[in-house]
Every structure is written in structure tokens, then in C-alpha cells.
Amino acid sequence: xxxxxxxxxxxxxxxxxxxxxxxxxxxxxxxxxxxxxxxxxxxxxxxxxxxxxxxxxxxxxxxxxxxxxxxxxxxxxxxxxxxxxxxxxxxxxxxxxxxxxxxxxxxxxxxxxxxxxxxxxxxxxxxxxxxxxxxxxxxxxxxxxxxxxxxxxxxxxxxxxxxxxxxxxxxxxxxxxxxxxxxxxxxxxxxxxxxxxxxxxxxxxxxxxxxxxxxxxxxxxxxxxxxxxxxxxxxxxxxxxxxxxxxxxxxxxxxx
Numbered sequence: 001x002x003x004x005x006x007x008x009x010x011x012x013x014x015x016x017x018x019x020x021x022x023x024x025x026x027x028x029x030x031x032x033x034x035x036x037x038x039x040x041x042x043x044x045x046x047x048x049x050x051x052x053x054x055x056x057x058x059x060x061x062x063x064x065x066x067x068x069x070x071x072x073x074x075x076x077x078x079x080x081x082x083x084x085x086x087x088x089x090x091x092x093x094x095x096x097x098x099x100x101x102x103x104x105x106x107x108x109x110x111x112x113x114x115x116x117x118x119x120x121x122x123x124x125x126x127x128x129x130x131x132x133x134x135x136x137x138x139x140x141x142x143x144x145x146x147x148x149x150x151x152x153x154x155x156x157x158x159x160x161x162x163x164x165x166x167x168x169x170x171x172x173x174x175x176x177x178x179x180x181x182x183x184x185x186x187x188x189x190x191x192x193x194x195x196x197x198x199x200x201x202x203x204x205x206x207x208x209x210x211x212x213x214x215x216x217x218x219x220x221x222x223x224x225x226x227x228x229x230x231x232x233x234x235x236x237x238x239x240x241x242x243x244x245x246x247x248x249x250x251x252x253x254x255x256x
Contacts, residue, residue: 116197116243117154117204118221121147122214123166125235135165143235143256148173150238150256157203160185167208174206187213193220197246214239222251 124147125140136144147170156178161167163184171182185192187209196205209217211234215227218239230237242250 114202114245116201116246118196118200118239118241118243119151119204119206120214120217120239120241121170121206121208122211122230122235122237123164123170123208126166133165136169140166140235141169144170145173146256147171147238148177151206152177155204156180156206158200158205159183159208160205161208162187162210162213167210170208171206187217193217197221197243201246218251222248 123136123140124143125137127134127137127140129135151174156174157180159171159175159178159180159182161171161182161184168182168184174180175182185207207214207217211230211232214237215229218227218241219225221241236255238254238256240250240252240254241248
């Protein structure tokens, strides 16, 4: 037996002998590498056996489990979060939305009231000095003052007159009271009247004309042949036209 043990030790073999039961000798041979590996595993097992054992309560174990499950759930939700990809359709929708908002704003601006008033008169009574450009008579000067009083409470922005004494003098009292300069115009200038509403939008203007031009001016704004030439003896007619966003909403004919 001693000889067998000695041979086994020399050759790098280990003998497993059950002395307590006097069992027959069983010899298992190990290579040097296997012996070294087994030795390391034995040492690690001994160190683990000597490590202190941490004892936790059931409540602590449940809390630890819940914490771990919560962390796993958050990680799972993050991984499953859908990725938002901005496509051409999304850009198109955003552009359409912007266009709708701009259209709404444009519609809102269109519904706001922008009033434009145009007052048309024939010149007051004229004198007779034997010329083609007579001034107003005494009666005509009184009528011009009456026109100034009639429109005293109206804020007048512009005064337009043909380049004749009688029309310019008809607006003279109004010009002095309102501190507005009289601007001359040509009654046959079609572009002047075609662009009048857009040029004078939101303003109040007074236009002085003649027996044959004053009704025609009104008709051009009405876009209808409503009024005819005035009789030579008729001087007291006054038209007041009101536009909202260049749309006619009222036309009143008065005497003064």
C-alpha cells in the first residue's frame, strides 16, 4: 500500500481511500493541469465558505424585488418608445395649417370696417363778369359759408376742385375752417376717379364740380346712370356716398 501511495504521489496521482469502511483502494489519475485547476476551485470554495453571510428580512427582499422590477419596466418602456420621423406629409400638413391661419387673419382684416366718405357738390351761384371764369356772386359766397357750417363737425381729409374760381371759392370757407388745402383735378381724367377709392380709402373727401360733371361723378362711383345733368338754376344739391372696404353702403342726396 505504501508503495502504491508513493508511486501515485511521484507520478502526480491522488489516491482516494476509504479507511473507515476498509473499502478497496480506488485510484484516479489527474494530469498536472487538472490537479492545479481542482486546487484553485478548492481554495475558492473555502474562501466563499468563510465569507460572512448577509441576512435580510422578507420586507427588504420584497422592496429589492419591486425596485428591480420597476427598473426593468422603465427600461422596457424606453426601448419600446416609438421613433417619430418627420415625413414630407408632416411638412405639408404644417404648411397647410400655416396657410389656414393666414387666411383666417386675412378674413378678419377684411371684416373690419374701413369707411370712406365722398361728398360731391356743385359750385355755388356764380357772378356775371363777362368772362369764362367768373367768381361767386354774393349769394354764392353765402352758400359757400353754409357748406362750411354744414360740414363743421365732419373731419374732412381732402378737398378737390376743378381749376375754376367758382368751384375753388365754393370750398374756400371749408378749407380755412378745416386747414385743408384745395387740390385741383381734371373732370375728364378717368384714372383719377377709377383710383379714387383706393387712394382715399378710409378718408372723407369733398369734390366740387359743375352742373354737368357733379352728377356724372356720382354716377361713376355708383357704376350706374342714376343722375342727370342739373338745371342751370340748381346749386344746392349735395351727395354723400359712404363706402365700407370700397363697397357702397349708402348714397344720400340732400339740399343745403
